[in-house]
Amino acid sequence: MESYMEMLASHAKSAAAEAARLGTSDKNRGLLTVADELIAQQEIILEENEKDLKAARAKKMKQSMIDRLALSEKRIADMAEGLRQIASLEDPIGEVLYMKTRPNGLRIGQKRVPLGVVGIIYESRPNVTADAFGLCFKTGNAVILRGGSDAIHSNQAIVRTIKAGLRKERLSQDMVVLVEDTSREAVNAMMKMHGMIDVLIPRGGAGLIANVVENSTVPVIETGTGNCHVYVDADADIRMAADIIENAKTQRLGVCNACESLVIHGDIASEALPVITAKLKKHDVEIRGDERARAICEEIIPASDEDWGTEYLDAIISVKIVDSIDEAIAHINRYNTGHSESIITESYANALKFQDEIDAAAVYVNASTRFTDGFEFGFGAEIGISTQKLHARGPMGLEALTTTKYIIFGNGQIRK
Amino acid sequence: MESYMEMLASHAKSAAAEAARLGTSDKNRGLLTVADELIAQQEIILEENEKDLKAARAKKMKQSMIDRLALSEKRIADMAEGLRQIASLEDPIGEVLYMKTRPNGLRIGQKRVPLGVVGIIYESRPNVTADAFGLCFKTGNAVILRGGSDAIHSNQAIVRTIKAGLRKERLSQDMVVLVEDTSREAVNAMMKMHGMIDVLIPRGGAGLIANVVENSTVPVIETGTGNCHVYVDADADIRMAADIIENAKTQRLGVCNACESLVIHGDIASEALPVITAKLKKHDVEIRGDERARAICEEIIPASDEDWGTEYLDAIISVKIVDSIDEAIAHINRYNTGHSESIITESYANALKFQDEIDAAAVYVNASTRFTDGFEFGFGAEIGISTQKLHARGPMGLEALTTTKYIIFGNGQIRK
The missing domain is CATH 3.40.605.10 (Aldehyde Dehydrogenase; Chain A, domain 1)
Incomplete structure (x- = not known):
């Protein structure tokens, strides 16, 4: 050989x-x-x-x-x-x-x-x-x-x-x-x-x-594996968040830049999560969440610790509620695969903080993770996505x- | 552990x-x-x-x-x-x-x-x-x-x-x-x-x-290993070649950018090799060569095939005589470690050809291989030399x- x-x-x-x-x-x-x-x-x-x-x-x-x-x-x-x-x-x-x-x-x-x-x-x-x-x-x-x-x-x-x-x-x-x-x-x-x-x-x-x-x-x-998160900050525009999450999760399921996990600030969760859940349910996405998420939306089934680290490549998403942007960043840096992460926020300070502190190849503010792609980035070709x-x-x-x-x-x- | x-x-x-x-x-x-x-x-x-x-x-x-x-x-x-x-x-x-x-x-x-x-x-x-x-x-x-x-x-x-x-x-x-x-x-x-x-x-x-x-x-x-060559082309300035080889071999022996092997064009070998040998002998460098080199200088001892691939890090150098720049490039690309290689030539075409075709981190024309160094390159610091x-x-x-x-x-x- x-x-x-x-x-x-x-x-x-x-x-x-x-x-x-x-x-x-x-x-x-x-x-x-x-x-x-x-x-x-x-x-x-x-x-x-x-x-x-x-x-x-x-x-x-x-x-x-x-x-x-x-x-x-x-x-x-x-x-x-x-x-x-x-x-x-x-x-x-x-x-x-x-x-x-x-x-x-x-x-x-x-x-x-x-x-x-x-x-x-x-x-x-x-x-x-x-x-x-x-x-x-x-x-x-x-x-x-x-x-x-x-x-x-x-x-x-x-x-x-x-x-x-x-x-x-x-x-x-x-x-x-x-x-x-x-x-x-x-x-x-x-x-x-x-x-x-x-x-x-x-x-x-x-x-x-x-x-x-x-x-x-x-x-x-x-190349390739992407356990990508969208973080909905306390200051997020909820409609924008829901549209971006719908796109990042459902526009194509089996791809590395699809969103696999949501992180939502506790101050906005009770208002945002039902809107997001409704959008995802239209696409038959299974939602697995922590206890706080489940207390807000009863259609959310329990997430195990294993869920946080799983790249589903399927119609499933996990949801975690946090109390601060620091907790969100720590959670994402612990479980992500260094691919693409997005924050939805109207806060200037938090947008920059998230971009500075998240350890990933592509860090977004107010956009879908689905854009991590050689053609979308304007390179005209792609041999893969390095993580x-x-x-x-x-x-x-x-x-x-x-x-x-x-x-x-x-x-x-x-x-x- | x-x-x-x-x-x-x-x-x-x-x-x-x-x-x-x-x-x-x-x-x-x-x-x-x-x-x-x-x-x-x-x-x-x-x-x-x-x-x-x-x-x-x-x-x-x-x-x-x-x-x-x-x-x-x-x-x-x-x-x-x-x-x-x-x-x-x-x-x-x-x-x-x-x-x-x-x-x-x-x-x-x-x-x-x-x-x-x-x-x-x-x-x-x-x-x-x-x-x-x-x-x-x-x-x-x-x-x-x-x-x-x-x-x-x-x-x-x-x-x-x-x-x-x-x-x-x-x-x-x-x-x-x-x-x-x-x-x-x-x-x-x-x-x-x-x-x-x-x-x-x-x-x-x-x-x-x-x-x-x-x-x-x-x-x-x-990082590091350097089986570096100097190639003396048919059109070389012999005095320049001898000075550069003396420097590349003897200025410091145990370093990765020191010259370990000479390749000399047959048309210039009988004139150049005695000048180079005399310079190296002043520093007690042992010279190991192929038969053609030994026919020119009797103080050269026989090289084995193993010599071509050896980084001596010592007062030893090997010499090979070739009939063309293509043969020189093929020999160097076969035995080098991707570190630093130099051609001594007055030929414009051969200078460019050597730079284009040699596969190494640093390819020199008419200069000592000893310059491959973060400080000499003007970086102000060096964590090593990547090969x-x-x-x-x-x-x-x-x-x-x-x-x-x-x-x-x-x-x-x-x-x-």
Whole structure:
């Protein structure tokens, strides 16, 4: 297994050196040709996808999972359109962030360069395959893709199509490498390839991410899990609070930036909670609360301590009543996953306090947590949402797939 | 052991929340008070250091290691002066890197904030203790220090002194936490504290760093190992090449930015190598070369394949002759550790090619690799030199001890 993965990684590493040398127009041409190729090959891709779907149905996969796995002409067109959009984005590679001349005459600059080989470990969504390739290719990286076994035929077909597009442009086909061995051993080997793979980005559920964080010797960017809170301050506009909570909880249930827990100031709870509860009940959201919340609204069922730390990804929300903004901040900092948190308030001081003291990638005042997203933030693309603090935090656009290099121009300087 | 480390980390985590709220002037006052306290307590610190030195001599520690361990009035004054310099640096915390208004009216900004709890694992140099505290404190972080067992009395005395300074300024003493248990189990427990410690920075030899990279679930910034090359191109100014190589190899032997290996173009080797060899021999440097190098200079002894990948940190250098710049780049990219590489050339095209294609934190043209250093780069301070690509690459100043947070100001926005 190690030798299989080493072979794949060494192919990717050679291709990465070529990718790093490509100019922006070469990369954009490659992306557009691959996009065309996806459309041209859509019948074959759909046939292969059908094999995965058949296997999924045979093993009685949940319908929501089958929906994620299923491709259609529309989804393939969206994949192609995604690549065209990536082509239209500004290329971050080669930008010199600054250059200064030191007293000894050395000119020292910092330049943005590709990471090298990016590894993506993901689950059953085959559209990630084209998307991850596009983002990595635009940033001059080679990518090693390890998708879930449920999507293997779809992924093979998509990667073959990408390679066909690269071949047409006389580019190395190893700029995208698919790990076709979908065993756990392959993932384990991939996680130990420190020095061969420059970064691993797990995209998927909490179990997948925890496994990679626990076992990888390759640097990891943690993505995704979001136990996001909305805090309704004593000074909140109750109608605004209810609208934002309805949106943050119900606009899409299974996403990491959905709201999973409410924290409400005691001074406003008896007035606000019935309004909020009514909104949520229209969407059949189950509400689990502490005793004080339940004393206000009888449709609220009891929350256990476990609820405070749970990312439901479902039509469930928890509610806690607090007596101060400090108690709210302490509660959120204890249970959040560093993703997105929002305060609803008309108080200037509390808005700033919440933003200063909450420890999360995105801290909102008077807005829905659902905006934590590369497109909504205006990055034009997203490789995931980092919930860690190193390298990238929050929605990751193209820059998160780059590093820097110091470039130093001298004329014979030696150190005294 | 887990519970001991968890207690330390939870103290540090509480202190980190306080540290993050401190203003620049509070932090600077704290640094200056601690600096004064180090001077005031120097007798006690030297007494405790003497215990470590006695134990080191008793177990026949190498003299170079004893030199690293030894404190003196001068060294303590330097530690204090280091803290005063950190106080004089600009505070990176709170800077808003940008703020834009989105079409829906959301104002989205990115703000520089502390990492939280920084863990430093290091060996026997007690001056790292004050230095690491100073850099972490200035950036609003709490720091957990785990120094080597050889320096435990010195580290305890220094940390007690720092805490005394913090106490005088009514600041939490837990902003610096020393792991007084110097067993391997304590390091192992520290490396597994994902979620409690935000980043681990190992400072020391290759074995220490490899152990942390291999076993840590906490994100790591790799520092230090440098198998640095100087490449003498066919178009080099030979005198400049010889001066730079002499400096890069001999100005200080045991440092990560010292040159460990030469690569010389065959067209210039017979003229250049004798000049370079003569310079190095004045400093008693042992030269190990391939057959072509040995055919030119008989004082060169044979290099084995292992030499190409060895960071000597000693008066030894390897020499390889190549036939093209491409061969030089391929050789360096195969054996380097991503630290510092230099080309000596008068060729414009080759200077740019080398800078583009060499994969390292710092790539020089016509200058000594010895400049890779936070002070030489003008950062005013250095917590280490990162040889990885994520988060920070090359010399790390204060900014490497920070992360960012998205701050979003709305007035009721919900996602459509």
